[in-house]
Amino acid sequence: MSKQKHDPDECPYCQSRNICALTPFEAEHDQAWRSIECHDCGELWREVFKLVKLETENGKVLREYLEPGEVKARIRGILKQLKEFCEEEECEP
Numbered sequence: 446m447s448k449q450k451h452d453p454d455e456c457p458y459c460q461s462r463n464i465c466a467l468t469p470f471e472a473e474h475d476q477a478w479r480s481i482e483c484h485d486c487g488e489l490w491r492e493v494f495k496l497v498k499l500e501t502e503n504g505k506v507l508r509e510y511l512e513p514g515e516v517k518a519r520i521r522g523i524l525k526q527l528k529e530f531c532e533e534e535e536c537e538p
């Protein structure tokens with residue numbers, strides 16, 4: 446799966462910024478979505494949002510919902526930090 450950066454304010458078909466939401470957000474369980482229309486090419490698509498975390502009113506994370514790929518990336522990051530720490534301290538892993 447390629448992680449191409451797409452600007453959500455652009456039409457995915459013709460890259461026009463002349464787009465408009467047709468419906469307000471609908472939500473069910475951990476997803477929300479709405480329909481978008483491009484006024485230039487006339488294509489329709491749906492924006493889908495997924496719940497990523499729960500936090501308190503002042504921003505403290507209560508619970509995070511990570512994709513398997515993100516969990517792996519975090520573990521890799523922690524292992525890299527551990528390795529760097531060990532190299533600095535000249536200890537044997």
Ligand SMILES: [Zn+2]
Nearest residue numbers: 456459483486
């Ligand atoms: Zn378009």
